[in-house]
Amino acid sequence: MPPRIGIIGCGSIGSLYAAHLASVAEVHAFVRRPEHARTLNEYPIRVTGLHKLEGKIHATANAAEFPDCDLGIVSCKATQTEAALGPVAHKFKNGAVLSAQNGLGCEEIIADMTKTKVIRGTTFMSGTRHSDNHVQYELDTETWMGPFEPTHTPFSVVKTAADWIIASGLKAVALEDARPAQWSKLIFNASVNSVAALTELPHSAHYAQEETFADLGHLLHSLINEGKDVAKALGITLHEDPWEMNKIGARTDHPPSMLYDIRHHLRTEIDFLGGAIAREAARINHPAPLHTALYRLIRGKEESWTFESKGHATA
């Protein structure tokens, strides 16, 4: 009997997992919009781009209809974890749940809600969602997976989940310790996203430029070094050098996700990116002045969208 896999949040990443896994598992998606569920029940998810395939899954927006699963994959935005997972959190008691989200801190929320075995996940995989059942696969990087330490997830559980993902045609690596990979991406992602949110520049050449005093590359370098120092103080040896990742990304002009959020006045994932580095540093009394400063600026920026002056002069 194929495993039963539940996908929480069927955006571009969730759709890529769902469509691929449909070939090796019974896939159920839990989504917010009933019309999204109706489309997915009527039509297969179509993948174009790097892979060309169709995957037929089950979907519902009604928690009562969602079955118990062997594996959950949470692929909603970090800020939406509680809302998206909440109604079906108890359906994974006898399985495990993988966080395929940005940053740091989602695993804690998932563990708290599901009371089950949690898998730390980090993915750079990316795609563009063209409709409720069409996603274009663009970047086919590995999903790095490892036990979430507080839930004592056995490595065999991680390995089995990784094998399902690999069998579906996606790339995955099971790691005894997934923190070096997660922190490499966290530091990269936190630094680039914070700068994008505040400057509104895409990931352009500016991010790697270090010639004159005013150049933004100096700031990226300092943010990345600060993140590396925090990781080191936590005893984590990085998997890749985030500065090298930044230099490569700076050639793409890719708009980081937080830039989209800022432009559309959507709550950002800053609490799970720069805010997570700042918080972890504060927890161990290690300095992280730059990530902390940018975290507070972005929170201030979010507040500016709803701020109304209480009758004072605003000339």
Add this chain to the structure above:
Amino acid sequence: MPPRIGIIGCGSIGSLYAAHLASVAEVHAFVRRPEHARTLNEYPIRVTGLHKLEGKIHATANAAEFPDCDLGIVSCKATQTEAALGPVAHKFKNGAVLSAQNGLGCEEIIADMTKTKVIRGTTFMSGTRHSDNHVQYELDTETWMGPFEPTHTPFSVVKTAADWIIASGLKAVALEDARPAQWSKLIFNASVNSVAALTELPHSAHYAQEETFADLGHLLHSLINEGKDVAKALGITLHEDPWEMNKIGARTDHPPSMLYDIRHHLRTEIDFLGGAIAREAARINHPAPLHTALYRLIRGKEESWTFESKGHATA
């Protein structure tokens, strides 16, 4: 014979100086737009608000018509000093020039251009400009004035200029050393303007809030402390505590000038505010990581207004 005073840049601050000084001096304004000059030659400048008066001055947009002056007051934006003063810079050879501009670094530019005695000035005075010849006087604080050290301006010259300003009905104080006053305002102004530029929040209660980890008041406090440390390292004892100035300002919801610039995609004065603190710190090898970081972010933000991706993906 009354002194002849030249006003460079007749925005709200320049108009307030010009209209008041007209009662004790022959005032000539050098302005950019010919129609602005025509209006000022035809009608007096009308001051409303804290003072109610009218002052008749001469004005021109043609440097050839601008006379030699006993005192110049440069009241354009710091970023426009070269353009605004350039054509008439040689008209102050036998007098002195006061910088009534924001931040640090204008005196150097003025001294270089005019080859005359320069006066360091700092003013918190503020007004709202309603038309080319109507300004509302809102905040009647003192102009702090002192010798600009490199031009060896005698204190008696500063004193005479201050006396003219005082005789005109405005407040001014001549100081043997104006750097403590200038740096107090610089640190306040740099910290508040940088945060306003990046968060797009006016000078609201957020700026003084220090309860939770994410609160913006912590960042303002750190920026101000960092500025104070740089001043101390330069041997400057502050005139007022910028943190107290910030707490008072945070009750006003006033939009700092850089917020206006950011909203209208106008080049900001960051080079003369946070950038000046960062540069001074770098000059003496003193750390100023926060002002330096915010300086680079704001320069990046300015670049985002004209950035065009060179054909890479921007999906």
